[in-house]
Amino acid sequence: MNPPSLADLVRKARRLAAERDRLIDALAAEWTRALRGQRLSPADLEELWAGLTEDAVRRAGRSGDGRRPAPAWRREAQEVVARIREKVEAALRER
Numbered sequence: 001m002n003p004p005s006l007a008d009l010v011r012k013a014r015r016l017a018a019e020r021d022r023l024i025d026a027l028a029a030e031w032t033r034a035l036r037g038q039r040l041s042p043a044d045l046e047e048l049w050a051g052l053t054e055d056a057v058r059r060a061g062r063s064g065d066g067r068r069p070a071p072a073w074r075r076e077a078q079e080v081v082a083r084i085r086e087k088v089e090a091a092l093r094e095r
Contacts (some may be wrong), residue, residue: 024080028087035092045089053081 004012032049058078061070 015087015094020080028084028091031084031088032091033085049081049085056081060061 035045057074060073060077
């Protein structure tokens with residue numbers, strides 16, 4: 001079996017990144033709907049995001065495939081939650 005070409009790998013990476021971005025957008029929209037009108041203080045939101053990040057890091061570490069080191073899973077989980085947070089907080093400010 002021949003190894004994949006560089007072009008194939010680039011296409012796959014782009015497809016996976018696009019899917020990740022769609023999932024982040026969908027999650028951000030759901031969180032925005034859930035949080036809108038809840039009258040949460042900035043401290044409440046900070047605690048929420050910290051808890052979600054901690055949970056995502058813990059889950060990512062448990063579900064790792066063993067091919068990526070734990071710090072890589074942790075960094076990815078933190079980045080995803082940070083992107084969702086940014087989108088949600090921007091949408092909540094738009095009112």
